[in-house]
Structure formats: structure tokens, C-alpha cells
Amino acid sequence: MDICDIAAGAKKASIELAAMDSQRKNAALEAIRTSLKSHQDKIIAANTEDMAAAQMAGLSTPLLKRLKFDAAKIDEVCKGLESLIKLNDPVGKTLSAMELDNGLELYQVSCPIGVIGVIFESRPDALVQISSLCLKSGNAVLLKGGSEAAHTNKILAEIISHATAHAGMPAGWLGLLETRDDVTAMLKLDDSINLIIPRGSNAFVRHIMDNTRIPVMGHADGICHVYIDKAAAIDMAVKVTVDSKCQYAAVCNAAETLLVHQDIAAAFLPLLKVAMDEKKTELRGCEQTRRIIDCKPAIEDDWKTEYLDSILSIRVVGSLSEAIDHINHYGSGHTDAIVTEDKQAASCFLRRVDSADVFWNASTRFADGFRYGLGAEVGISTHKLHARGPVGLEGLVIYKWLLAGKGHIVDNYSGPAAKAYTHKKLDTHWTFQQ
């Protein structure tokens, strides 16, 4: 099928999906779970094909690990579906209610965004996660996965489409794109697609943004910082820094740069060095750092680099505000932490650091939808519109304004004899009739 037809079908389906009640959506999610289980052999066979081709093509071990979709991974996504079913429906919530005048009531009610295009990496579990999050939030979705996972993605999309159609979801709510040309074409369809979520590198996200007028919910690099304030507890400072950098270095919420207040540097840095040597993490320090501990020099580029590796750059700063300025200048607006016992310093940091996630005495690695209790996440947004940080179900809805009157007209509220609006807050919730 042509991408324009797929998108038109998704738009049509999205209208039906927006009006679907929670019970039926949950039944459809349960049908996906059952169907994945009963077609497990077929899925594994398709994945074996992808794995063989990837091995032939010489993919690296970490990439092969992400690509693999075996019984254990299928179990995991099925557990994810069970949790998702238990979450509240984000659609149909009354966000505000106000009487404009006697008998004229305005409700702001959450509703799906519509049609969402997601371009994701070579993890087949992402396909199940993203499509089920979209279904739960009433959105139609167009998916383009990594080409290495083509066979696995195809069978997964077929199973999900079939199971949900059987459970009464509108045909076409899930569309699978198979080529890069499809993606290029999708970016032009701003009449039928409401949001693009690209998961991938900074450069990739920028490329998407440069080539579409559809809103993009994207993710820049994760250049995360830990700042050790002069009033930090030194043991905690070491522990939080080690966890932020070393607990899993290859991910976006790992720290890349450590900022240390000059008054605590001499006491703190030698202890940190011992801990980091144990973790076999390379340190790159500014001049002042290297007067205290032995390490490689950090150059300007280090402050701008997401290593995604066991390397940490270190800079000694003269004040809290120098730390904040460094973060707002070099950071990527992802996650930044302060370690301090001084409440006022913490407050100043949390308020002035312009990032999605700002932490006080906690590891940057907590920045994650699951840890936040959001359920699965569709991505982490470093933009400052709509949703910020880990994006779960709530990030996949918007609202509409519902006004219910008794024949009210504006003409009665204008001119010399104008009626006044009451603008009285209401406690009532909007309920759609079935």
C-alpha cells in the first residue's frame, strides 16, 4: 500500500479510536498479549532470519543483543502489556471545568493527539511498546523500525493488527513503513500526521526537523552534569557521581561532566579518583582539577561531548552560579544533578538549571519513565513544548474544549446591554454518552 493511503487510513482510524472506551482498548491490549504468546514460534523464526543476516553483515555485539527477540524478550513485552492495561486511561479526563454563564459550561477534556509517526531503532520490543502506548492513548500510529529488524517487525505488526482488529479496533490504526522513502514521504503528510517522534541520534532528529512541518517531539544528546556544591556531603558526592557515570555509561542519562566547587575540590577529588580508577573510568580535568589529581587534560570539546563511554570530564568552578552557567551553556537540557546539604543552593540550582530533569542528591540515572512510575516511555524529550523528560501516556494526549449551552449566542454578551460572564469554576466532570 502507498504511504499516502496508509496515512489516510490511519487518520480515519484515529477518529474511531478517539471515541473508543477504556474497556475495549484494554481488551485489545490483552488480545495483543495473547496473540504474541500464541505466535511465539513464528516471531522467533522471523527474528532468527534477521539475526542471521545481521551476523553476516558484521553487526556489533551490542547491536545484535538489541536486535534479538527471543522467548525471554517476548515474556518481557507481555509483562509490559499487563502493566499498561492496569494504568489509567489518559483520554477523557476533565482538566478544567468552568461556567461561563447560567447554562453555558466549558470543559477542557483530554483526547488523543491523532496520528503519530514514530521512527525507532533496531529493537523489536520497541515496536510492541510504542504501538501499545499509542493504542492505550487512542492514537493511530505509523511505525518505521530499523531495517535490520525488518522480518521481526513485519510479523509483529501483522500479529498486532490482526489481534486488535479482531478485538474491534478500527482497521488501519497501525501502519508499518518499510523503506526510507516511506519516511521521506511521511514527513510531507502534515495534513494527516500530527506528531513525529524520532528516536535516534541528535543529528538524525535534526535532519527530521529540517524536513518536515509536522511537530517533532525529539531528543537531543544527553550531556548530563553532576555538580558537587561546597556544602556537599563528600561520601554522598562520590557515590552519586559514580552511579551517574558508571551504573550504565552507554545511555543518555549517564553523566558526562562533573562540576566541583573550588572549596571542596581538594577534599573530594582524590576520593573520587580512587573510586573511578576502580571503575576503570578515564578522567579528563581542567587545569585546577589537574593540580589536585593526576588525569588527562580536558579541552573545550570535552564540555560538549556525549561520550556514552567510561570517560568523565571534570571542571572546578568558583561558585554555584558558575556551575549553573556552565550547565545552561554546554548542557543539552536533559538531566543535571546537584549534591549539597544546603537547601537554598539546591533550590537555586533546581530553579535556574534549564533542563527537563533537575535532581538534588540523587543520581542522574533516575531520569527514566519506568523509574518515574509513568509506565513505559515513548521517549525522552529535551524540547520545551508539550512534554519534557520521560514521556509516557500523558505525553500522547492533548485536549479539546467542549462548550455546552442552551442556545447561547455571543451577541447577548456584547454591546451596551452586554450580559456579564460568570466565569465560575465547576467541580463537575464531563462524561460522554455512549
Place this chain on the structure above:
Amino acid sequence: MDICDIAAGAKKASIELAAMDSQRKNAALEAIRTSLKSHQDKIIAANTEDMAAAQMAGLSTPLLKRLKFDAAKIDEVCKGLESLIKLNDPVGKTLSAMELDNGLELYQVSCPIGVIGVIFESRPDALVQISSLCLKSGNAVLLKGGSEAAHTNKILAEIISHATAHAGMPAGWLGLLETRDDVTAMLKLDDSINLIIPRGSNAFVRHIMDNTRIPVMGHADGICHVYIDKAAAIDMAVKVTVDSKCQYAAVCNAAETLLVHQDIAAAFLPLLKVAMDEKKTELRGCEQTRRIIDCKPAIEDDWKTEYLDSILSIRVVGSLSEAIDHINHYGSGHTDAIVTEDKQAASCFLRRVDSADVFWNASTRFADGFRYGLGAEVGISTHKLHARGPVGLEGLVIYKWLLAGKGHIVDNYSGPAAKAYTHKKLDTHWTFQQ
């Protein structure tokens, strides 16, 4: 000053503005109000210059009316400032609070977006409105107004900058752009500008979207519909249609197309025609319409046209779902109304019509920030991300995630001996220390 410097200054100011408490922001708004009053003569003199040039250039009467900024208009914007001061601060609200584990608490707290670029039409009052909304919501703003209002805008921006600096607001929070080249340059500054709000035609908004990777909160045409259901009260149907079309035809929330259920068309249309003839409004009907009343034929293009004039296109439909399909196909996602006594029909319409504002037995003309009780509006969004419909203060904020721990690290929550998260909702609110 160069636009890059202006934007960099605005970014710097935005960090300070984000940390500003409500009292000081309100004092600055009050300072604007006082200063506009005390410099009234200067403002009127500048505006007289703009008006003279506009008259020389042959601007139309409605445009001249919009451009005029006299004592009455100054009074009006000052009243607007008074109301704005009384509104709640949208910044610093705790949107959600959750314990992740003992002593580890996550808060979702509203904060300003950052730096907002607004391109607006030739109404000098818009400059005061937009900049004060931005100040109240803690955002820095770059403004570009219509060139016809250049002198008035310049003096207004100077007065506002001066008054607010005196009241302790950070220098550079308000930047005035003076040329089109500045706008072109601004669109490239995605490092320092977080949101563009273009106010103007559909084509203009699209042009902006095609030339920036900064998120755009825009407004498409207002192709609004009124649908008269078979279960409509006929008198109410006439009244709501007349108000929706004729109360003020030149605005985006005026109706352009009337859809009528075939079962009620013969009873309703003749009465409507009498009312519309009185209002000197031209009717253009589909074939079925013209079998019932005498009017010009409507062609395909009529369903896609925002007349902004005393013209109404009429189409008879066979069913509620045909009306919904027409609206979702030809509409612009702005405002659409159903007139009916049938609750279920209303519910179906409100749920399935994919527009920002969906009304039941009320005129489309109610779609407006002031009427909604939002205070002034910065624009009406027909996009489906972040904010939809009339956008007031709440649309100018986003949130950040604040996590406060006692040295918590992720390593304790992973591996075989992993601690479990509690994910317990909290009733507490985040408070920044002063």
C-alpha cells in the same frame, strides 16, 4: 543590536525570569501600567506619525482602525494589565508528586518555556498584551510587529523595557525586532529560542513552519461549521447560526459552512433564509439546499474557503456521521458546533469532530480566551501539541521534573538484589526556597 545578541540576551534573561517570584513580576506589570499612563502623550504622538504614513499609503479603513492607538486604547490595555495582575501565576505549580522510594521524591513543576518569538499584526495593543503575558509567565520575548506600527511599537517597547528594568526585571527580557531580515535570522536561532508564535494568515504560518526547526504554535484558517441535527430545536438553530455567522463575520471563529440534516432541512432552511436576508448575508447552497430555498450554488471550493465575509455555504447531509466526516475533511480544526436536543448525537459529535473547540447548542463565536475566562489570549492554536484553542497563560508554560533524594543511586534498584520502587502518590507541593 544584532539579532543574535538580542536573542542571547533574552536567553540569559529568561533564566532569571524563571526564578522570579509572583510578587515581583506583578510589581513589574503594575510599573508597565503606570508608565504607559504617564507617557501617554509620547505614545499618541508616535502613533499619529504611523497613522499619517498609513493614510498616505492608502491603508483600508479597518486596518487604520486596528493601527490607531489613542487614549481609549491605552485605557483598555491598562485595564487588561490590571486583570492580568490578578490572575494566578502559572509558574511553580506542582502538577504531580510521587514518592519513588523512602526519601526519594519526584515533583513535576510548571516552569516558563524560555524565549518566545512572536510575530504579530499591526495592532500596537498586541505588543503590550503579548509582552505582559510573557512576563507574567516568566518568559523572555522577541517581538516583531507590523511595519505600519513601527513608531508606536518602538516607543511601547522602550517604555515597557525601561519600566520593568526599574522594577527589577532582568535587562533584555524584551527584544524588539524591526526588519523582516531580523525575522529570517530569528528563525535560525533554535539554540536560544524555544517557541515561535506567528499570528497571521495560514500561508504566513506555513511559511514560518517551512523555515525553522523551532517549534511553532500556529493558527490555521478558521473554517468553522454549524451542524443542525435532525433533533434540533428550530428556533435555537436559526439563532445560533445567525450569531455564528453574522455577529462578527471578519474573524476566525465565525462560521463559514452550515450543515443541515435532510430530515429538518425543509422546515429549517426557509426560516434561516429570512433571518439571513435580514442580515444581508449571501447564501451558497448545495443542490438539495437549492431545492428548498433560492440561493447561489455552492461549488467544491466553497467548502474549503474562509470567507471572513457575509457569505455562508450550506450543505444538506444524510446523517450525523456524514456531517462529522465533512467537518473532519474540510474543516480547519478550529471551532465547530452542533445544534440538537439529542444528547447522544451531541456526544458523538463532540467526541468525533477533531477540532480544538467543539460546541453543543452554542455559537462558534464563543471560542475566545477572554470568553473562556483565560484572561487575554496570545493566540488560537489549531495544532494538536502543547496547547489547543485559545492560548492563555497556561499555554506559555511547560514543566520540569524535580527529584529530591538523600544520595539515592540507581545501582540499588537493579540487579538480583534490586530494591523495589514504591511509586506512591504524594499530596505535597514543591516549594522553592527563597
